[in-house]
Amino acid sequence: MTDDNTTDFSDLTAVYINCSIKKDKSKSHTQLLMDKSASIMQAEGVHVEQLYALDHPIAFGIVKLPLSRTPCLFPA
Numbered sequence: 001m002t003d004d005n006t007t008d009f010s011d012l013t014a015v016y017i018n019c020s021i022k023k024d025k026s027k028s029h030t031q032l033l034m035d036k037s038a039s040i041m042q043a044e045g046v047h048v049e050q051l052y053a054l055d056h057p058i059a060f061g062i063v064k065l066p067l068s069r070t071p072c073l074f075p076a
Contacts, residue, residue: 008045009041009044009045009046010045010046010047012045012046012047013046013047013048013049014038014041014046014047014048014049015048015049015050015051016034016037016038016048016049016050016051017050017051017053018030018031018034018050018051018052018053019053020052020053020054021054023054025052025054031052034050038050
């Protein structure tokens with residue numbers, strides 16, 4: 001980045017999703033890379049959110065629904 005950069009990134013949000021399979025995210029190399037990248041974005045004024053996939057109940061795969069419904073990954 002140059003010192004004469006006048007671009008305002010404060011209206012942007014970056015969402016990082018760490019899909020590492022390590023149970024302890026502090027030992028995740030993916031997390032270390034995300035932290036480095038996120039710090040660069042934050043220094044430029046970007047709002048950053050980080051999610052750790054293993055902290056959330058995520059259904060994997062595709063669910064077969066009745067023909068009357070449109071297929072989706074997250075059934076109601």
